[in-house]
Structures are given as C-alpha cells and as structure tokens.
Amino acid sequence: MNFFKSELTHFKALELALMGSILLCNIESSTAEMTGNKQIKNIDNLSQGAVEIAQNKVCPAANLLPIRTFDTEKYYVYVCKGDNQNPLGYYVRIPKNLDSKITVPISENNRETYVAINGEVTYQITPYEMLIVKSGRIILREKVVSVVKANGQALAKGCPQGNNTFAQAETRSFFIYICGVENPSSYISITRTSNTIINLPLQKWNQNGVKTNRYVAINGDISFVLTDKILRVSRDGRNIVKEKVLQWGYQ
Incomplete structure (x- = not known):
C-alpha cells in the first residue's frame, strides 16, 4: 500500500492539472470498453x-x-x-x-x-x-x-471497435493509442495508476515518409504532443508532463 500511496502522491499534481482541466472543458472521457480490430x-x-x-x-x-x-x-x-x-x-x-x-x-x-x-x-x-x-x-x-x-466476451481496450491502431506508445505514466478509420483521428490515453481514459480528437499529424511519428491533440489551453521519442503535455506553452516513450509501435 505504501507503493500506491507514493505513486498517488507522485502523480497528484499531474492528475489534478490534467483531469481538472479536462472536466472543465467537457472532454468526453470514457471508461467504456474499447478495442481495436486486432484485439476483438x-x-x-x-x-x-x-x-x-x-x-x-x-x-x-x-x-x-x-x-x-x-x-x-x-x-x-x-x-x-x-x-x-x-x-x-x-x-x-x-x-x-x-x-x-x-x-x-x-x-x-x-x-x-x-x-x-x-x-x-x-x-x-x-x-x-x-x-x-x-x-x-x-x-x-x-x-x-x-x-x-464472465459472459465469454473480450473486455475491450485500446482503440474503439471499427478503428485501426495507427500507433501505440508506453511511457512511465500512460498507455497511448492513436486511432482512426482511414487516417489517424483520435488520441486515447490510459493512466497507468488509475486506468482513467481520455479520448481527444487529433488536431494534426505529420507524415515522416511512410510512417507517422508526431501527433497533436488540443483541449483548450492544454496540448498533448506525442512522438516516437517523447510525450509532452503542456498548458499555455509550459510543460506539465514530459515523459520518455519507453515503447513505440505501429500496427
């Protein structure tokens, strides 16, 4: 239990900053079941x-x-x-x-x-x-x-049903999925300590040859920028989260 108390303390400021702003801006956060085609x-x-x-x-x-x-x-x-x-x-x-x-x-x-x-x-x-x-x-x-x-069906996770997973990343604090149908259209992040899910529309994504390696989602004054190297979450240009991408993959 000491571990979880220390983890919650470590992320207290982060979660208050993120989730408070997200709630104020009425982001549709969902704890509903989600899945990609390959995960059904x-x-x-x-x-x-x-x-x-x-x-x-x-x-x-x-x-x-x-x-x-x-x-x-x-x-x-x-x-x-x-x-x-x-x-x-x-x-x-x-x-x-x-x-x-x-x-x-x-x-x-x-x-x-x-x-x-x-x-x-x-x-x-x-x-x-x-x-x-x-x-x-x-x-x-x-x-x-x-x-x-219990009913024998899979508990969905990752991208919503019918979407493709264009990229997925793992940082110290988050699992992140870039989802869409024909093109990337949404940024889905799961907090590792509490399994809280946020789902944001992508504002833009930049091509790097065949693969895409930079995604941006914005909610009010909070921006989420994900590359294959780093995750940055900032408010008014100031970083409130900066974490190295531990694992990166394309589907």
Whole structure:
C-alpha cells in the first residue's frame, strides 16, 4: 500500500492539472470498453489452458465464479466474485508452467483496476498490465495479452471497435493509442495508476515518409504532443508532463 500511496502522491499534481482541466472543458472521457480490430476476441481465442483452469473452479468456493480472466505471458489471473466475508471478490493467480495458486482477497476495485494485498506484497492488475509490488518495489510487471468477461466476451481496450491502431506508445505514466478509420483521428490515453481514459480528437499529424511519428491533440489551453521519442503535455506553452516513450509501435 505504501507503493500506491507514493505513486498517488507522485502523480497528484499531474492528475489534478490534467483531469481538472479536462472536466472543465467537457472532454468526453470514457471508461467504456474499447478495442481495436486486432484485439476483438472471445473466450475461444484465449489459450485453452486458461479455459481448462477456469472450468476446474479456480475460485475459493464452488459458488464463486470468475468475472474476469486475464492472460499474461506467464500467468493466468482470475477475479472471482465476492462473498459475505470479502464482498469485493478474490484475486487468483496461477503460473502457466507451475502447479501452484495464489488467492488473495481484493481490497480495491476501481475502473477495472483490481488490487489485492497480502502482507508486504501488493498485487494489481488492469486490462493493460499486471504488477506485483513488495515493500514498495516492483518485483514483476507483465503486459496483459487479453481479458475475458464472465459472459465469454473480450473486455475491450485500446482503440474503439471499427478503428485501426495507427500507433501505440508506453511511457512511465500512460498507455497511448492513436486511432482512426482511414487516417489517424483520435488520441486515447490510459493512466497507468488509475486506468482513467481520455479520448481527444487529433488536431494534426505529420507524415515522416511512410510512417507517422508526431501527433497533436488540443483541449483548450492544454496540448498533448506525442512522438516516437517523447510525450509532452503542456498548458499555455509550459510543460506539465514530459515523459520518455519507453515503447513505440505501429500496427
């Protein structure tokens, strides 16, 4: 929990500046489900191992079923329904190559962010990544490949259905997607600490040969400029966020 308090403190000024301005300017922020064409999946596309494990009642009681099934490179993570003892549910993590299981009551659930704490170890999972933190230090981080809901349909993420993903980036604080149909038209950013989504229309994008590598979205006096090297968020020309792009990719 100390890790999350320090993270929230680190980003307090950032989130207040960004989200306050966004709310005042009536940006249509959406926590609704989103997905790109390549990310539209159902449970049949989830690895057979995850399905078989789910069928073997991974939850701590027979009457509790998974409401979310996460697939990462090395793990399956299940979020099980709650009961009278733990109404927020249970976090269950199963390694793909080991016969073991961790079950921890969920202590926080907000915007598809699930947090479970066991002593000095904190487990967090979102539709985008899984974190394991011990004594305030990240000891494991893995990207989430796919998420399946209880009804067997994929939990959408990234670009909206029907859109293409023209670029995607990862910084210390954000996952960012550049979306559109025939051309880039929207800037979608997900805050890593809270899974908050903002969706802004692109003001312009510049070609660099065949590929596009600079995107600009503007909301009032706040501008978002993304390149394959850096993300800058500024107000009236003054940077309020400047972060290196850790990963960059085209679809």
